[in-house]
Amino acid sequence: MTLLREPEYDHLEHVELVPTSRNNIQKSTNIHKRLPKPTQFQLCCVATIIFALLAPVGWLVLLDTIVSSSGSSNNSQVKQASRRDIVDRQIANFRNGSGSIVLNYHITHHAGTTVCADLGHTLKHPSFACMGPNDDIPAEEVNIFPKQGPWGYNETDTNIKIIQKNFHLVSWELRHPHGPEQPQNWDTNWEHPNLVSLLVMREPISRSLAGDGVMAKKYPGIWEPRKYNASIEEYWEFAHEEYHNNNYALRILSDIGCCNGSDTNIKYLEEAKEVVKRFTFVVDQDCLSESLEKVAEILGIENAHNPKSKQLHRSHKPLEERIPYPEVLDYLKDKNKLDIELYEWSKERSVVNCRALEADRAAAAAKAEEEKTP
Structure with missing residues (x-):
């Protein structure tokens, strides 16, 4: 399955371009000079005839535009309904124990450890951070265990069946883009009825500050x-x-080809959005605990919360404090503006709306404070 792209230049393939020469221009000019000038009466007659002929066509074009617009709206509603049906079926199959798995698409530093700890507190998962089995299963099954990273469309069903023999939760950790010889994100059959997919999204600058061992060694002050x-x-x-x-x-x-800092082509943003739309659950890391609790509730996972996972949830200072130089922070925001836009867009698709949750908490705190006042 691939993303559809507009064939922007297909209509030019069969157009014959005739070069214009000075002689051609001169001949055209000479012919124009020999033609008699039409009278005003003749021009009015011609204009009337043209209007009479084209008026019905204009109304037909307008009607066609209205119908097409209505059809487009209906198609959008059908797609939304279809998407809801797919998600409902995926959730129902998991709750019914119909051979389903939960797959966490873990972008590095997007709460992969916490997802594994919380949901994996109840669900059986590979021992190594939900990613790969060690001694969890027989050696012969380890050898055929599906690789991390996007699967081909036809691989998806086979891989789900292999995994669900032993596990109900697995993770991919994505550190790098996928090579051209590998399956891409849109190749995976995310609509498979036995695949419940989960994607955690995180504010991009915060994510970059999370860093890793290399960053800790290279930028200890940051x-x-x-x-x-x-x-x-x-x-x-x-x-x-x-x-x-x-x-x-x-x-x-x-x-493949993304990204180029602040000059990144917006087409990559649109492609990423199309991929994100296909996940069963999108989670905003801003309210991670509440979101994972909601996912567990929807999927019917009991006792999903791991008491130890509280230790994994870290609160951070505002970006303005973590990067104390405004010009550097502004540069990073501009350089990563499409990544930030993707994150802001994804917040509205999150299983829990963190902004609304924060607003409710603030309102509750204000009300409690008022009640304390005599």
Whole structure:
């Protein structure tokens, strides 16, 4: 299954382009000079005839436009209904124990450990961070265990059947875009009735600051600001680093060729959105605990919360405090603007609306404060 792309230049393939020469222009000019000028009466007659002939056509075009617009709206509603039916079926099959699995599409530093700890508290999963089996299953089954990363469309059914023999929850960890010789995100049969897919989205600059062992060694002042003081030169070096700071999630979710900082083609954003729309659940990391609890509730997973996972949830200072140089932060926001736009768009698709949740909490706190006042 592939994303549809508009054939922008197909209509030019059979057009014969005739070169224009000075002689051709001169001949045209001479012919024009020999023609008699029409009178005003003749022009009026011609205009009347043309209007009479074309008026019905104009109404037909307008009517066709209205019908087409209505049809487009209906198609959109059909697609939305179809998508709801797919998700409802995936959820029902999992709840009924119909050979389904939960697959966490884990972009690095998008809460993969917490998802595995919370949902895996109840669901059987591979021992290594929900990703790959060690001694969980017989050796001969380890050898055929499906690889991480996008599966081909026809592989999806086979891989689900292999996994669900032993597990109900698995994760892919995505660190890099997929090579051209590998299946891509849109190749996977995300609509498979026995596949419940989960994607956690995170604010991009916060994600880049999460870093890894390499970042901790290379930028200790940014990695541990309480322990070290990073200079503005170090922050600029970090900002120009490409692996963490070039539309990371967008690069993984979209097509080969992404991304180019602030000059990234918007087509990659649209492609990533089409992929995200196909997941069963989208989770906003801003309210991770509440979102995972909601996913567990919908799927009928009891005792999903792992008491130890509270230790994995970290609260961070605002970005303005973590990057104390406004010009560096502004540069990073501009460089990653499409990744940020993808995240902001995904927040509205999250199983829990974190903004609304925060607003409710603020209102409840304000009400409680009022009640304390005599």
